[in-house]
Amino acid sequence: MPSRKGRKKQQRLPFTLDKDLQKEILAVLLIAMGGVTVLALLSVTKGAVSEAWILFLRRIFGWGVYLVAVALIGGGVSLLWEDLQERFPIGARGVLGLEVLFLSLLGLSHLLAAPEDAFKLAERGGGGGYIGWAITYFLITAVGRGVSFLLLLLAAGGGLVLALSVEWDQLTTVLGKAKARLVDLSAPPEPDEAPAVVEKARKRQPRKAAAPEPQQKAPVTVRRPPRGRRLKRLDRGLPPLDLLNGGNDESYGDADVRYKKQVIEETLRSFGVPVEVVEISQGPTVTQFGVEPGFIEYSGSNGSVRRRKIRVNKILALQNDLALALAAAPIRIQAPVPGRSLVGIEVPNTEVSLVGLRGVIESSAFGDIRSTLRVALGRNVAGHPVAADLALMPHLLIAGATGSGKSVCINSLTACLLFSNSPDDLRLLMIDPKMVELTIFDGIPHLLAPVVISTEEAVRALRWVTLEMDERYRLFSQTETRNIDTYNELMASQSKEALPHIVVLIDELADLMMVAPDEVERHICRIAQLARATGIHLVIATQRPSVDVVTGLIKANFPARISFAVTSQVDSRVILDSAGAEKLLGRGDMLYMASDSSRLVRLQGCFVSDEELGRLVGFWRDKIDWIEGQAEPSFPWDEITPAQEEMDELLPQAIEVARGRSSISASFLQRRLHIGYPRAARLIDQMEDQGVIGPPEGAGRSREVLIDEYDLQEDNDGAYSE
Template sequence: MSSIYKTYNQDQVEELLSNYLIDSWSYSRVSTFVRNEKEFEMRYLYNERSKSSATTIAGQAYHKALELYFTNLMEGIGTDIADMQQAAFDHISDQSADIWKISKTRPTIQDCINDAVAIANKGISNFLSEVKVYLSQIKRVLAVELRLKAWITVNGVDIPLPCYLAIDVVVETIEDKRAIVDHKLRTAFTDEKEVKFTIGKQAITYVKGYESEFEEKIDEVWFVENKTSKNKDGSPQLILNKVVMDDSTRRLYEAILYEPLRRMILAVNDADYVYLINDNDNFTDKAEIYEFWAKTMLAEIEEFNITENKKPLIEKRLKKIRDASLATATPRVIRNFKKYAQEFIPYDLTNKDMTNQEKIEHVLRSFGIIAKVQHTFDGYSSSSYLLEMNAGTSISNVNKYRLDIANALNVPNVRIQKDLVVYEGKSYLTIESGKKGTGILLWDKSKLKDHKIPLGVDNFQQTVYWDLDNHSTPHMLICGATGSGKSVSIKSTVEYALKAGIHEIYMFDPKYEFTSYNSNPRISVFNEIENIEEEMEKLVAEMEKRVKEGISTKTLVIFDEFADAVANSKKGKELDIIEEVQVGFYAPKKIQGMFGEEISDPIPKMGMKVTGRKNSLEENLRILLQKGRSSGFRIIAATQRASTKVITGDAKVNFPVQVCFRVPKDIDSIVVIDEPGAESLNGRGDGLIKSPEYLGVVRFQAFYKD
């Protein structure tokens, strides 16, 4: 039976979803609702997430390793333990500091990371040792890591919210059956009696969702538990619990699922529904739940991370809750209760009524480091905290607890400057913490000073410049991932250059991001690689001419995505210059002349031959960088790819000014500016600059020009 909601168009779907406090449901949401309604409200209505334990993150990492294994298996490729461990480690290392839940047994983020790696590795080792549990029953893998949103029918009722499913693996068995496989990493096996009652609801959810999307019947659902603690009796670490989806089993599990699902749907359709706290729930931090309950009676809508389309409904609900609570208890009483609840949330400073300065000091003091935040500066996308260190304290020790500081501030990461900052005649260690943007730093023509191009403003409210007249800073390298602000910064620089009176601007734009400048008579834009190569050759010739004639004229060259252009440019024999030249003489012939038979003059023999080789695009760029500064050429080279193959040591020598916006990994930041930090930036123009004009690496917010 197909759900009626599958026939709805986009407008009808949006109208339908506008009546509900959530946009989709899943098995985990239903099970959370049944176990503890207040936790369901906290996590799925208000998007207040709990911290994740090392065990939870290890389980996610284990799934990543198995995703790699089964993806390769589907393609007929083997996977060794090293590759699986690397996949797991990459997932763990990608987790931001603000999601880790520290505890008495794991007091630092590094402790959590170490334990997560150890747990995941145990799971991977168990899996490979006993993988026959899977392979002995699988003919072929059909799909891996399916992410679906399906409209489904349960117990004969069309559910008015789409079901979100994350299916680990779909296989065809040796018995020619189709099965869904779900992996679970456990510290102990689930009790056999409990398994029979719990896995059925999850199994039928997977089956109904998959069959709705693909219209292919699922015969079985396998739940494979992997126990990380070693069995002393040598029994298997992997247990496969199989649910055979025959008609009677389907009807039974649909009926069992329908009741809690129906109750949950009715609740999220009612903005006034009261979600109850289950005090007997051992899976939820009771203090955390009560702290959230108090917050809903005091906080404004902006204090919650709620999607825009749900804000009107949640705001209406929040107002009613607040009005009702204030009628029976004063704000002072509620705040005191909230503070009391917070006292029982161990090691989570994000919920404490402390300033960020106090949180930083507390974290460091917990590890025996005495420091005082003496000054705080709020920038557009980050804050800087200047720490005065106690005498005898090793400053290098602070960096070890960078993630713990970030965890306390509830941000993904913090940056600790490598060099000390001198402020008002005193040296301080600086910690930079990203924050939610408070606004856009609009382009301001008044910031321009002669040929000093404003790039942005640092956290001390000082304008950061690129001086075109300074011969020690002629060229600038810019790197940043998509959404980091790289292109916007380039556009801002171009606009300032025009205002500064730069009459010659060349833009090499292989990705067509700056075509709006085509109509500007002072800017020449080139997009096709052939045109870029030709124009670069002309610029080198112009530079050589200027050098010979002693001419210096300011010319700005912007080469966006230069790495891609260089990769696609002519190389090797494609650069050969082939001309028609004389290659010899044809043999003389006997001809009849006036005086009888004569020998003809030798006739030149012509042929096509390689007479030289043009410079490649990369060579011409290097020549222009090295020799162009004295004749007025100023170059910006930009790329998304922070790789040593792209940004070599030789290349960086030619770019004294290096700007790095947000990049995926700390190694990318090191490639560009020789130190980590850019991986923790916020994006949208939050950048780091390294220049001979500044001491150390400076964090700044780039200007935005519409």
């Protein structure tokens, strides 16, 4: 008989689980855990338990949590699918190799991601987590950083060999083949006699028979499309894009984006502002978190529970608290994001990525603009390239503090124009009072004159541009055309010379405004108002965007503007009519206002190095032999007659005012023409030179008018005739 103790044990275990059922239950649990982990990592599901589980795994394994999730699902599937174990057997050696490889990767990721604060990175769930931190800490303490990197690489390679079950003989065979392949590649090429024979055969074959021609042309038609753009560039004599450094296609942003997202949500929630980050856009300079305001529940007068959406002003008021919690300043809040029901919180990245000019030029955003005056601006907060057409702007005003990136922006704009235009299509006039920024372009055939560095010469250059604009309008009137495009089409149909576009680049407007503010402002405003149809465009930069430099008339005629980092909110309002530029980070970080939109777009401007500019300028200097018109004067405005140079635009109106009067004075001209006293006095002197009025008769007395209302002096060299 069974004993009494044995009967008690049998009563405690009324049923038993067989081994297959236990294996299936374990497999389902592993797959469920892996699935929950994957969903939580992808932010598909949220909850206190899942967030705690993910935080635990991140702190232990860091970025290796994704491999852990895959391993959980893979382990469960292998337990359920017995045939899978037979097809892909993984023994103890393979498991050991995978573990060694996994631990080595954790150590490498932490070693490369955290050069200084390694433990803080592990606490945030980055790098290799606590495991990666422990491995790198002991290795660096023992043998140093460089040797630790090599040891981890060797360990990863050994783990991979163990996991793949590669024998030593197989490994030596593979290494031998790789060595032989490298030797073959490094050997000098043999004389290419065979290709020469093939070339001759291809040339002679069409003469013998016409039937084989399709067989010879077939490979040619296959090879042309990928290189069609480059062949077209070389045929037009334009520089290739190989002069620029390679494009930068890396992904932008920080690795701890999830941590910043959690900090933003928790910080705002702690102040009674529930929000949810529903969109993250990573750019080269900042990362924009798209925040959707939540609801606040409150009880109504009848006891019912009502919901009210959070006001945007509450989020704006917590800007400094967010900057403190994220340990990042300055933070810019865009409320709301244009066209979206979100509030954009722009947080600076830990490291600013460089935006290469070539990467933007090769993008579809630049290629889709069908214009020879297209320019690359940079990349937005989402990392997408942004380009614009200078012909549609049609003028551009750039402002920013010293060292914020204005000159680099002008260099990149000029480089874009030089890549797309020959000297027959585009002429440049560069004014650089600082004497160091634009002088690198001296010697290229596109220049109308050497780079102007004197402020006096700059005023004469602007006067010449005004006269050139008037001359072009006279040509349009004679040919009954409306703009430069229709005029050039007419000239092309008649096999005559076309008019090139003219782009005037001024690197510092403040210096010109200090020397001759009235004349400079008058010429700039007149060019900006009328020069679009004539193909003349202005690009003006200044580091002092104050109201005495960027006047209201200048702003009104420059709808397209770029603002880099400025020192105060007042300067930001002067250039952009809104605040925001004072919170930029500098070094190419800018706000762009397009001519057809009032909303601001944050960009990281394109960077072009001096070495790249040197190669581009050298390309055009080598081409100067075939450029026609080398006999032109060094300064086109040297041909301006003294009467044209000194004549004020209001001189004909001043003569009309004086005609029929016995005397006239400067104060009278002030009242009638609504001008200042200096300009009125200058008009009095010019009228005296033309013989319209007599010499001064004494201090403060009026001048005698020498012409009557029937005296028309049209033969005076055309000085004031219309």
